[in-house]
Amino acid sequence: MSKLAILGGSPTVTGSVSPFITVGAEERQAVCDVIDSGLLSGFYGSWSEEFWGGPKIKALETAWIERFGCKHAVSVNSNTSGLIACMGAIGLTPGDEVIVPPYTMSATAMAPLFYGGVPVFADIRDDDFCIDPSQVERLISNKTRAIIAVNLFGHPARMHELRKLADQHGIHLIEDNAQAPTATEDGRYTGTIGHIGVFSLNCHKHIQTGEGGICTTDDDDLALRLQMIRNHGENVVRDTNTADITNLIGQNYRMTELSAAVGVEQLKKTDQLITPRIELAEYLSAGIGGLSGLTVPQVRDGCRHVYYVWALRMDPDVLGISRATFVKALAAEGVRVSPGYLSPLYKLPVFQNRHAIGNAGFPFTLSDRTYENVSCPVVERLQNHELIMFEICAYDYSDEQKAQIVAAVHKVHDNLAQLQDLDLAEQ
Ligand SMILES: Cc1ncc(COP(=O)(O)O)c(C=O)c1O
Numbered sequence: 001m002s003k004l005a006i007l008g009g010s011p012t013v014t015g016s017v018s019p020f021i022t023v024g025a026e027e028r029q030a031v032c033d034v035i036d037s038g039l040l041s042g043f044y045g046s047w048s049e050e051f052w053g054g055p056k057i058k059a060l061e062t063a064w065i066e067r068f069g070c071k072h073a074v075s076v077n078s079n080t081s082g083l084i085a086c087m088g089a090i091g092l093t094p095g096d097e098v099i100v101p102p103y104t105m106s107a108t109a110m111a112p113l114f115y116g117g118v119p120v121f122a123d124i125r126d127d128d129f130c131i132d133p134s135q136v137e138r139l140i141s142n143k144t145r146a147i148i149a150v151n152l153f154g155h156p157a158r159m160h161e162l163r164k165l166a167d168q169h170g171i172h173l174i175e176d177n178a179q180a181p182t183a184t185e186d187g188r189y190t191g192t193i194g195h196i197g198v199f200s201l202n203c204h205k206h207i208q209t210g211e212g213g214i215c216t217t218d219d220d221d222l223a224l225r226l227q228m229i230r231n232h233g234e235n236v237v238r239d240t241n242t243a244d245i246t247n248l249i250g251q252n253y254r255m256t257e258l259s260a261a262v263g264v265e266q267l268k269k270t271d272q273l274i275t276p277r278i279e280l281a282e283y284l285s286a287g288i289g290g291l292s293g294l295t296v297p298q299v300r301d302g303c304r305h306v307y308y309v310w311a312l313r314m315d316p317d318v319l320g321i322s323r324a325t326f327v328k329a330l331a332a333e334g335v336r337v338s339p340g341y342l343s344p345l346y347k348l349p350v351f352q353n354r355h356a357i358g359n360a361g362f363p364f365t366l367s368d369r370t371y372e373n374v375s376c377p378v379v380e381r382l383q384n385h386e387l388i389m390f391e392i393c394a395y396d397y398s399d400e401q402k403a404q405i406v407a408a409v410h411k412v413h414d415n416l417a418q419l420q421d422l423d424l425a426e427q
Pocket of ligand 1: 080081202
């Protein structure tokens, strides 16, 4: 029996680890070329050829269309702005409800608020951590205008099922695909199954431009609306007087030529960047998968997981210790882990206090929905007791360190008895 590091034994994972650097010579050259051209942004906010952006924007959008097999790709300066643009593009109006998961980055649930929409939280599934279509169905009302589903941690939500549901009810399905580029469900890329998909290119994502995002759609009208919102579209309506779109207030969500040039190079490296993540995740899953009380990420039949996060589920009753103790023991062994992901979004003050815009409760006063007693038992259980995030995918581990991570989990698992006293002391 080896002594656990938390009790004074030696840590299992040794050596330092550096972040996984995803940009290199190609991106540097691409940025230099843009600087040499003098054109750092090719956009012009009124009706002209420049309304659609400069050469690098067009190159990125064309390459994105080819890669993901969609009809339109509209670049934006973040996934957040892309999600907000989606709300405008589908014509969300104050009081409309948008069903969202509570387990996601806040931007997913904030987007509707910008148009006076009211987010309604549907619980997630505990096998893929994504929104549960049966919970969505339960919450659809005559005020529901859209669903925003998130392909969390790199695994597809049940997108085809959600799309069917959305179509049956005549509402829009938006895919927040920030964490899942090249994930697939039944042969289709996530981000192309809903009416609009939104990708993130921020610096933490599989492929990046520092900040940035791409909206994908097969719908010509939605694409035009997204392009109008991206770039002061009210001027286009004034200048051309051709579009029958007059109720869109434009923003400035434009990506620079510099970012787009980086994006073109990153897109070429997509497989090169994502394949090692998948290999590492599968290695961990194979090494840890058989241990009692631990569940490694599940990949649904017909799906491809791209592992933005490798998340383990533990059953405290089976292990006989709390998650807090298990995580502390792993951390002491040198494994980078954290308990849970983000607190369910309905707990944010913006919802609990019903203060989004002004102090009179707008837009929440336009709906009967409340947030004090939201019933999402699955997300509460996962976040409070079961889910453990392994910070592996963003780091450049050696083969030896990968083996040590697996060995560290086995060591803690094999020596749970040593932790039980500690656990009791902590309660
Ligand atoms: C699921 C999800 N949605 C939205 C966002 C926001 O992306 P961005 O930083 O590109 O605005 C993120 C970023 O972490 C995310 O993970």
